Amino acid sequence: ASCGRAAGEEASSSGQSVALVTPERAGDGGPTDQMLAGLDRAKAEFGLKTRHIEATDTSTYESTLRNLGQAKLDVVIVAYTGFTEAITAVAPEFPDTQWIHLYADPRKAELSNVRTISYDTGAPGFLAGVLAATATGGTKVGFVGGVASPQVNADYHAFVAGVRATDPAVQVLGAVVGNWSDPVKGQQVAQTLLARGVDVVLSYGGGSSVGVVKAARQSGGLVITDTLESQDGADVVVATASQNYDVTVYQQLSEVQRGTWKAGHLVADLSNDGTALNKAELFRGTGAEGPRAKLPPAWTAVEKARRGIVDKKITVPFDTTGF
């Protein structure tokens, strides 16, 4: 099998060892898969030894990072702010390891071997709101989140701001699935929204988004997801609102290779293509009638808003309170 490589074989290859630690599982086409894509590209190019570790239990963060440090990995990439305490505790113990923290807050006291990268996540959500509000054939658009977490709350509020800024008459129906990997429940939640007249949905549901896409295919509707495009959703997924993690991971690793890598903080946003609302390349457009017709003007509106944000004429709200 493709995955059947022995540890012994790897020891013979000379490249650096890199581990990616994510709290979410791979396979849902979401951020984790994007990071893996970047990792794979770097691996092919630089001959790295790579490993992906799923740390789905938040109480294992420290243990996992410590294990990696002890195994003398050269580079460890971790994702999301949940790792802040773990890195603070572990990174100083292993100064020879270079730690890259994606989707992190800037540190008050910087660590000499840690680079943090934050994403302006509100912007894609805002743009999705613009797209949805312009494209909708009715007066309702929807938001589906995975779990009610501060991060999802912030995305929701950005989406609502985008909708409001475009057309105050459009109403946003938002709900959470309660689970990052329950496509069946995701389908049910989306079905409820669609039955209430929603025709464009922003789905930030991780693995549950699969169900949202299915519901849209069944009942007619368009979906904006945070996942990689796939053939399966080609007829309803119009856009992906996401952080370009693959780009970041690849760039960071190439800096490590070139020796230009240094600790500190980096912001990825619309201006440097760190985040974006991307047009779905695969979109075939068999989804809802009304919205499809309005897509071209909608994309124009999105582009305008994008420039507004880059030029700081528009500020995207950041609000982690519940919705």
Add this chain to the structure above:
Amino acid sequence: MMDLLVLCLQAATPIWLAALGGLIAQRSGVLHLGLEGLMLSGAFTVVAVTVRTGSLALALVAAIGVNLVISVVFWLLISQLKANAIIVGLAISMTAAAGTTFALVTIFGSQAAIHTDAALPRPLDLTNGPLAPLGKLTVLTYVAVALTIAAVLILTRTRWGLRLSVCGVDEFAARSAGVNVVLTRLAALCAAGVCCALAGTELALANVQSFSENMTQGRGYLAFIAVLLGGVSPAGVAAASVFFGLADGIGVRSQLGLHGLVPVQFIQMLPYLCTIGAMAAAALINRRRGVSPPTNVDDLT
């Protein structure tokens, strides 16, 4: 209204089917905590086989076959090797979760969800009229209804049913009546395996037509709870499963309705609190009728 009912039935069907399996097992005296795992293995097998062969019938046969094998292993462990049924049940759920994902990686190369075009037949085709939403129900919802009726008839109206039930309430009586308790449990576990294969099929093929890792997300444990909540009777189990479906449906609606008034977590708590309330109410009713609560772990160690 009709929409809500259909949504609830859709949400309830997988739980319902698995709970019927749990009911049969519990009637024979086995607490079946492996429902979750069997549901997952059923879902995986059905999707994997349809992806590879395109044949729904073949997939269903394969899913049932796989679940029968697991059920026989369950039986061997608890009856021949005297392992603890609760631990083996939990372990089957753990192993199935890991095993299906591992198989996903090994066979399909990644952990990503696998999609299939196979769809379950939807027997009612009411394109118009107030009953139109019923057309969304798959054949397995009707199977669940039929199995419930069959279970009522078999359990209370045939000697088979009596012989099955006596194994759960009084083993000594069962043996005195010449019932082979061990083999009865094998049969019951196999029946539970088949029910779970159907439950997994409904889960994977009804709407999402895909398998993604650990997609049961605790529905098997809910099915186990439904057996207890339903007082280990077919009608009660059906009612409890529909109640869980309803809780799902109402949960989403109240999220939209109570938007911004109450933190969403408190809305999400409602189904669980309602279940506790229902259990307490059932206990009160049972107490009125003089039925004593069945609980003990004396024989666990």
Add this chain to the structure above:
Amino acid sequence: MIAGRVRGVLRPLSVVSIAIVLVLLIYGLLGYSVTAVVDGVLAGSVTSPSAAEQTLRWTVPLLLMGLGIAVAFKAGYFNVGAQGQMYVGAMASLVVGLWGDGRAPVLVIPLAFVAAVLAGAVWSLAAGLLRLLLGADEVVTSLMLNFVAVLLLQWSTSGPLKSRAGTGQAATSESIDAGYRISTSTGVSVPIFVICAAAVAVTAILVNWTRTGLEISLVGRNPVMARWQGINSTGVGLVVFGFSGGCAGLAGAVEAFGPAGSLRAGFSPQVGFMAVVVALVGGLGALGVLLAALFFGALRAASLYLPVVTNLPQSGIDLLSGVIALLITATGIPLLRRRRRRRRAPTAGGTSEVADRPVARRREVVAR
């Protein structure tokens, strides 16, 4: 006697070996390196000080919760709500810890632990009272309270207790003042050992050396006889539910004040469930639970270490734990017993054919 002891040790060892061989066989067939896995399991759980530290770190919650569960099971109460009880305990201790705000640790830490124990006990008694007063099945209610506690934790870590550090996008609580922590993030320290030793000792004494312990086991086995003997079953039930919830709450406080230092939504999602396995594998006795907790703690440490050194996907590693749990309670009776021994066999040793234990949750007598 001694032969029995030896068998008592050999049996789980052989079962674990069988499970490992079985899973290794699968790995081998799929082309993974078997030696790397074996090395990884040992290196991750026992062979180095840091590995042993990891083993202990994961033993602690399993042990504390397993002890409480064992006592509840012994009394015939199937309290499966340890997960939720741990969460509310952790939240209660965290609230006290944050309230502490520079006050003397000798005041704050004990107060936090008392709060955690009380909160866990109250959460457990919610299910317990429904059971004792109304007869509502505690499996259902305690499991449902788990879900409620999960959501409460989710709400508090993304609401009132949420960390204000940074942009606050993670569902993480404020951190406890470093002065209050009872261990570093390794989760191994003298205070934690003392707490565990005390918990084992208290449980052992309660179960074996007190009249309440005797009453607990008799109420669980035969409630009617207990009533005729004047045992206050409701009182015993309250003690048992309170004790098991308190233990789980304590585990939550140890987590908050020990390795974690703050709480994150949905932390340790499997530990309540594994603690049930630990309690049952440990034979519901204090020492048995200690050994079982060490074993499953080591397994957890190993499975966290394996992905660092092998290419196995996480699911492949989980498979190993699953298969071990599957086999761990099997007794070594040969699979194929000769059903029809030769007639007039000169030697003996037969028991009745269907001597298997009833597996249902039934008391030895049905309460009247």
Add this chain to the structure above:
Amino acid sequence: MSILDAQDGPAGARTRAEAAVTLDCEDLAVRFGSFSALDGVSASWRGGAVNVVVGQNGAGKTTLARVVGGLQEPVAGRVRVDEAELPWGSVSGARQRGVELVHQHFSLPREFTVAQALELFSSAAGAAKLFSRRALRVRAAAALARTGVEVDPDAKIGSLPVESVQALEITRALVSQPRVLILDEPTAVLPPPGITALFERVRELADSGICLLLVLHKLSEVYEIADTVTVLRDGRLVLPPTDPGEVSRQDLAELIVGQATPDPPKVAPPPEGAPVVLRATALASRASGHDAAIDLPGLEIAAGEIVGIAGVEGNGQRSLVEALIGVAPLDDGQVWLDGVEITGASVRKRRSLGLRAIPFDRNVEGVSRSGSLWENHAVLRRSTDRWWLARRRQRQRCRNDLDRWNVRYRSEQQPAGDLSGGNVQKLILARELNEGVRFIVAAHPTRGLDLGAATAVRSAMATATGSGTAMLLVSADLDELFLLSHRIVVLCGGRPTGVFTAPFDRAAIGWAMTAGEPS
């Protein structure tokens, strides 16, 4: 009407000799661990006769019955019915060949209704066939009518009085037209009229050619009904099936016990001017299960006095006992123990004041079958006991008491369920008749006990009261009541219908027991 008429149909006309069945056991051996419960038992019983098996508690009678019935797999030996060998350890195999076993500890599931239970034991073809509720009820009613048992087919087994359950056990055995019928201690739970009725039925069955095996304890019953008597001792056959006319009572007793039988207990004369230990006024309590509610104007028992309660089972005995023990609340009235009012006191309080109980069903109210002997013994808290449990001392205390009571046990750590019924009873006595005892409520204390054990129990109770303890003795055995009681109160419908003092008038008591009832 003969019970078998309806079942045998034309075959009912066959003569005794033609129909007679034989049951042969050859070299049966059963072992539990290293313990031999049966050892080389060979015997042959013929149909058409009432074959009685006797033996001490733990002699192996139940084990023998279970081997024949297929519930217990022997390690060696064979069982044949009419030359056809029975498969080992298969109940269905034995039942197919016409062997039915009626257990002393009933085998009808308490959760089932009468009709369901009878259907469960039916061996007719068509187990998968649907039946209607009515058909089930009609079938059950027919079976009940044939055996003359009057119970509601829809009643739950658990709600029926013991007598009815006993009768139902026989009904369910007869439904499948047995050729070999084994009744394990069927008389133990029956009151005298019930025993008479049972023996009539047994006689009829034997006359129809069935091979009947009856396990009994009381010699008077043996001589009343037996055509052959077989004696087991310590798992061995010490008397092959023999006409009881050929063995004297004395010899039979010695064969059973293995030595001369002990003398019956000497009960001290009723105390004069002794202080009243138990006083109750205007007792009224609700019905307990299927037992009648009680309505008792007053009751006084003095130190050293034994008051017997006679009555047909179900006439308030259980309600009275439960009210005195404190496990069921009183509706009205007051109770004092040694002058201390205990009307609303908890069971624990009562026990600490010296109230002790020998419960109705030792396996339900008496012991935890899976608990060890010492735990079952230590559960009764003594005045010297503190909150901790001195295990070593408790175990020592348990061993001492068990040895003093001649309990047959291997270790104080073995589960109580391993003991034979008689030994369980002695365990309970050893626990209850101990320091601090002031008042004993004894319900059927010798039920199911063998000669020696019963005598020992009675002697112990007599000794206990001799030293100033008061006792309330509930028994279905009039001989026992006459032997021990100073006074006898007859309960009928929960009311006292007569109070008698020694010498007792059997006829008058018998009349009082049925007074107030229409028949």
